Amino acid sequence: MLFYKYIIALSTALILAGCNSGGGGLNQASENDDKNTKSHPAVDYSKGRAMNQRLGHGINLGNSWESVGTGANADCGWGNCIKDEDFQIIKAAGFNSVRLPVRWEQDADIDGNIDPLRLAGVKEDIAIAHSLGLAVIVNFHHYNDMNYAAVHYEDDPVAFNEELNRFVIMWTQVAAALNEFPDSLLVYEIMNEPHDIKKSSTVNAIMTACYNAIRAVTQTKTIMFEGNGYSKFAAIKQLDLPQDGNIIVSGHYYDPYEFTHQGTATTYPCGAGITSSDLTQIGRDFKSYVDSAKAYYPDTDGTHGVPMNMGEFGAIGRNGSKCGADAPSEAMRAQWTQYVIKAAESYGISWHYWAYGKTSGFQAYNQEAGEWFPEMKKTFDAYTVKAFPTI
Numbered sequence: 001m002l003f004y005k006y007i008i009a010l011s012t013a014l015i016l017a018g019c020n021s022g023g024g025g026l027n028q029a030s031e032n033d034d035k036n037t038k039s040h041p042a043v044d045y046s047k048g049r050a051m052n053q054r055l056g057h058g059i060n061l062g063n064s065w066e067s068v069g070t071g072a073n074a075d076c077g078w079g080n081c082i083k084d085e086d087f088q089i090i091k092a093a094g095f096n097s098v099r100l101p102v103r104w105e106q107d108a109d110i111d112g113n114i115d116p117l118r119l120a121g122v123k124e125d126i127a128i129a130h131s132l133g134l135a136v137i138v139n140f141h142h143y144n145d146m147n148y149a150a151v152h153y154e155d156d157p158v159a160f161n162e163e164l165n166r167f168v169i170m171w172t173q174v175a176a177a178l179n180e181f182p183d184s185l186l187v188y189e190i191m192n193e194p195h196d197i198k199k200s201s202t203v204n205a206i207m208t209a210c211y212n213a214i215r216a217v218t219q220t221k222t223i224m225f226e227g228n229g230y231s232k233f234a235a236i237k238q239l240d241l242p243q244d245g246n247i248i249v250s251g252h253y254y255d256p257y258e259f260t261h262q263g264t265a266t267t268y269p270c271g272a273g274i275t276s277s278d279l280t281q282i283g284r285d286f287k288s289y290v291d292s293a294k295a296y297y298p299d300t301d302g303t304h305g306v307p308m309n310m311g312e313f314g315a316i317g318r319n320g321s322k323c324g325a326d327a328p329s330e331a332m333r334a335q336w337t338q339y340v341i342k343a344a345e346s347y348g349i350s351w352h353y354w355a356y357g358k359t360s361g362f363q364a365y366n367q368e369a370g371e372w373f374p375e376m377k378k379t380f381d382a383y384t385v386k387a388f389p390t391i
Contacts, residue, residue: 040241042298045307047246049299051187051222052307054135055350056096056388057380059364060312061086062355065122066101066141072117074106075125080358084128089365090356091132093372094384098134099311099352100125101141101192104170112169119177126178130185137224137311137352138178139189143167150197150206164206167191168213175217188214189224189250189311193231200238203228211242224248224309231311233289237296241306248350249293250311253340255285260315260336263323263361270323274332279339286343304391310344313337314354314362317373321361334375341383348391353380 061082069077090098102122107115122138129136140146149156149163175188190210194203207225214223225247227235233251241247254260258272293305315333318324328336337353344351356365364376372380 039296039298041243042300042302043243043306044245044300045247045304046299046301048222048248048307049304049348051135051184051246052248052309052348052350053388053390054096054184055137055187055309055352057094057384058097058099058135058137058350058352059090059095060099060101060352060355061125061357062101062362063357063359064101065118065125066103068103068106070107070118071115072121074103074118075121078358082125086356087125087128087132087134091134093377093380095380096135096384096388097137097350097352098129098356099137099139099189101139103142104140104174105143105145105166108170110166112166112173114170114173114177119174123178126181126186130181133185135185135187136181137187137189137309138174139192139224140167140171141192143191146191146206147194147197150194150202153202154198160202164209167206168209171210171213172217175214175221179218179221183218183220183222187222187224187248189226190214191226192311193252194226194228195230197228200228200235200240203235203238204240208240208242211244215244220246222246222248224250224311226250226311233285233308234292236289236306236308237292241297248307248309249297250309251289252312253285253310253344254313254315255281259328262316263321263327264316270326273328274336279336282339283343283346286347286349290347290349304348308347308349310340310349310351312352312354313340314359314364316361317363319361319366319373320358320363323361327361330373330375334379337376338379338382341379345383345389348389350388 063078063080064075064082067077075082126136146163146167149160153160190207197203227239229235231252236249258268259274262268262272263270297306315336317333318327321327355362357363357367365372
């Protein structure tokens, strides 16, 4: 406990000093830097790029640890418990890594003390994954209180600072507790899908504060950043990244939402198909993302930009979705998936499909039948049977 108090005090001191590593701090969140599109100094991203290649082809174990469950069985909160054999199935399919979304604050106390039972459960899953050679991304998922405080920063900056301080306390504990795992097989993803936040400076304050908290615990783990707008790749240029070569920027890709998310909202009715122009646009989108990363966060090698990960992408299918037979056929969603993976890999972007098991139609593995959906397996096989490209 004394160790944690020391680290928390050190982290807080770094944050309040101005968060020089990222250029923004708690008291700077109101600065209007939404047009923060200047090119930053070149950084040697070779460490981050090596970790990104190790992540390679991956998949999300979603709707489990980020559910509303509590304690050691928190991954069962939405009826989608992670089983030991799931990691073996994923490994056998040729994947290199898994992403573990975690709602750490769900059973943390008001001061930000992480529940030790949840922590033990997550550590057990990480250990199983590592025993099979699978790298793991661990994040803070569905942190609604933090996002709400950020959205309303201008109305209540005190509440924002209090919640951010709690976030720092929790990340300090998580980073310290998981630091026993090898650097080569674990990535810390700061915060999943910040969204609807008015100013990029507020997002940067969150990312920088937690980055400093993690770096106060470990100098050697890879840290992953995300931009505003539900982690849109296009928001990379609005980030204020530290001059640290062991980082990765993660983005999510679900365009066009009318196709991938049909049935999930009234604005996305069932029955939408995918057109050839939609598929062609995917390649254009990824080129613009990579061009942006190179322009605003160049590598010292003169070729690359900051390493990029596609932490989520996926399209809804007929099994488990509200659309049923009106949802895309397996062949259609597999086609969309193939185009997205091909575009990402052509630029060396690691990826994590959403998701493995029961996720309201997004699942790639049919848990009832005990097998991968055939069209999705065929799509994954085209990539997982070969090494992730070195670019």
